[in-house]
Amino acid sequence: MLGRGVKRKLSDYDESMAAGPPGPFDSSPALPYPQQRQLVLNMCLSKLQSCCLKVEPSLHRSVLLSNTLRQIQGEMLSEDCNTSPLAVQSDGNSCNVDINPYVGGNPPATPAHIPDLPPLPICSQAEEANLMTVLSDNGMPSTISSHLRVAGFVKDMSPPPAFPSWAENEELDFFSSSSSSEDEGNDRPAGSRSLDSLFGSFEIPNSTSYLTDLAFDDIFEDIDTSMYDSSDFTSVLSFTAPRSSVSPSEDSLKPFSTCSSLSTNGTQIGITDLNDLDHIMEILVKS
């Protein structure tokens, strides 16, 4: 009869790599943890985005994806909160977030709420829905270089982003709401939409003008919302003409609808929506 598989050593594994396509960080186990995490985050988001099919997407899959997303976000938030350099730890336990296995009926411990996050604009429709964008703490010059690295790395690996060096250091968490998916789902090209570009990388807080060209409405219009009950969710998305994912300067991009002031400095954007953002952030981190 057969014995069990031999435990694989790292060097043996590298030697035995055949022609088969290895995964992004399966093949380079030496990849720094933040980059691994960024990669997983990107894949997570693109999978959630591409859920818009003609058939109702699997709630099971969506929940697993959003849990993974939330876990990664929590790690990133807590790391930013600690204002410590991103330590590269390969075991995945570097963050302060206490992610417990789900026990009984108790939800896992949540990352600490970070009340002083600079807000991001959220379109008014999104207030009732559960889309949000969070800017992490900007006051960490020591992490800028790592963010740069991450951005550069991810640019290579992820699907071609529309905004190659997206301005904000952002994390996005979203749950789909249900009602408007039908119109989006039917005429949507798969996956290669603005959401890929939006989450193509973590960005430095204060640079470039890309953020001003973003249209939040467009970004989220791909999100499939049909997996949840349609009863009490409002549509968070407005419908715009489809746009290509190439340049940020296209005419169809809309300005932020609720921003009273736009500037090239991302940190000033959307301060008017601080309260809404906090509220939604609270929901996110406490759930």
Add this chain to the structure above:
Amino acid sequence: FCLSADIISTVEFDHTGELLATGDKGGRVVIFQREQESKNQPHRRGEYNVYSTFQSHEPEFDYLKSLEIEEKINKIRWLPQQNAAYFLLSTNDKTVKLWKISERDKRPEGYNLKDDDGRIRDPSTITTLRVPVLQPMDLMVEATPRRVFANAHTYHINSISVNSDYETYMSADDLRINLWNLEITNRSFNIVDIKPANMEELTEVITAAEFHPSQCNTFVYSSSKGTIRLCDMRALALCDKHSKFFEEPEDPSNRSFFSEIISSISDVKFSHSGRYMMTRDYLTVKVWDLNMENRPIETYQVHDYLRSKLCSLYENDCIFDKFECVWNGSDSVIMTGSYNNFFRMFDRNTKRDVTLEASRENSKPRAILKPRKVCVGGKRRKDEISVDSLDFSKKILHTAWHPSENIIAVAATNNLYIFQDKVN
């Protein structure tokens, strides 16, 4: 080249093992029947041949959400036989149907008012009374839908399970479990509801559910977080409080981004004895004693060599594959599928395991299956296959084991393989 509609999506033996039902992505059910013993051809005993084929579910369209409802058959469960006809439940994402499969080998001939062709006879030619007489005919197997249990599930049905009382059954979707009476289609009782008041707080879904094989008040359901809850319907009408909660503490050294995803339980099955249950998550099969909630009594590694490839498997979505698992008739061996058309069997007593492959290239009819081995590193021996050569599109998700004999049915994409112990 394989039509996606032909992909087999469920396999199930009936309680005698004489019939084997398969459901496919195109909504069809194909039932195989075992050849009867015959003195002329003794070696043909045990072959399964097609007995009946019918279209169980059709694609539908949900107008409210503008989404298609797949006709893919998610599960088939047989009812125990009570008369000459056979009954089974088949379900897609939204609707459960009770089908009656019956044989017809006689037909009435000699109608008074109709020709044998069915044409109405000219009344003026009818001068005598003619009473139809039953004449033998070629065997015909008919499937008729007897009940349609619809409109009770907002989310996708993943499991159905017939109760040991043979009067009720349950259907489980991602967030709710409903109890039905087999006779009543316009009413069902909700017995589990894990939908949060605020859907933003949703973090866990139901992945599988099954009634206890002998205690008609007991059932279990598994979750995407790797937990199993055993519920007693006598305690509460709405079984939101579990009687027992099974969860193995996580091994912190194995923690990764994908820990939760691979802990999601894809199948739960009670042993025939009712003393144990078995769960399948992405990398392992675990056997639990119903009296011990804090950890399984046995854990079997199905394909641990995939643990370091989780990111790739996440990327190509294979990490979401839902493998099933089955017990043999005596609960001594468990079986589950893997990739590359491999399937694995674990002998609980001897602790030996074997990897076999279901493919036409590697086995001729009546040939003996050769054990396979996956090489995980270092030099690859002849006959071994390296992890990177595995074909992840060839996955064995559905298998079934005859209730009393060593006959197994293995579904490999659109092909069904039936293996049995060599008869001497």
